[in-house]
Amino acid sequence: MVLPSTQNHLDVKDIEQGVILLKDGSASMVVQVNSLNFDLLSEPEQDGIIGAYSGFLNSLSFYVQVLIISRRTDVSSYLSKVSQAQERQQNQLLKERLGNYKDFVQQLISKNDVLDKCFYIIVPYKSPLTGGSNNNSPLNMLKKSFGIGGQSKELRFDKADLLKRAFIDLEPKRDHVVEQLRRCGLKAEQLNTEQLITLMYELYNQDSAKNQPLQDEAKNYTTPIVEPKIRL
Known part of the structure; x- marks a missing residue:
C-alpha cells in the first residue's frame, strides 16, 4: 500500500513565473505591500491616504484578498x-x-x-475552461490561493495554456493594484517564483522554518513541486 504524500492534500499544482497554479484550474498572483506609520502622519496626510485608499477600493471591479502574516523576525x-x-x-x-x-x-x-507584519494582496484567476468563473466567494479564493481550504478536485488541464490565460487576465489587475496603492503612498511589488516558494515553505512549516529556513536559492531546485519518477 502506497500512502499518499502531503502534496496530495494541498491545492497547489505548481509555481511558475510568479504565478501559483492550483489543481482546480485557478491561479493567483501575490503582491507584497509595505507598511507606513499612520499615526506619525499629519492630519491632512492621513485624510489624503484615507481618500486614496477609498478610491482604490471603489476602483476594484474584481476580487482581491488582503492577507496579513505576523512572523518572528x-x-x-x-x-x-x-x-x-x-x-x-x-x-x-x-x-x-x-x-x-x-x-x-x-x-x-x-x-x-520580535514580530514583523507582512502584508499581501492576492489577485485570483479562475479559468472558464475548467467550468468555473471569477465569481467565487472571496473567502474561498483566499483559502485556495494558499491551498488551505480543503482538498479540491484535481482537474486535467494544459498547464502552459492556463499560465498564458492567467497572465492575460492577471497582469492588468496587478498593474492596477500596484498603481492605486502607489497613490496611497505604499510600495507594492509582485512576488516572484522564488519568493512565493519561500512564502509557501514558511506557511506550511511555521515551526521548523524558524530554525531551518530555506538556505538554497529556489532556482537551484529542479522543481518547487516534488513528483515521483514512477507512478503506481
Missing part, C-alpha cells in the same frame, strides 16, 4: 553583519561597543518575540 543575518563590522574595526573602544550592542540584541530577542 530573523535577525541572524543582521547579527552576522555586526560581527563582521566588529572584526574589521581597528578602534578598540568601538570594537568593544559593537560587541556589547550585539550581546544586547541577542538578549533582547531571546527574552521577547
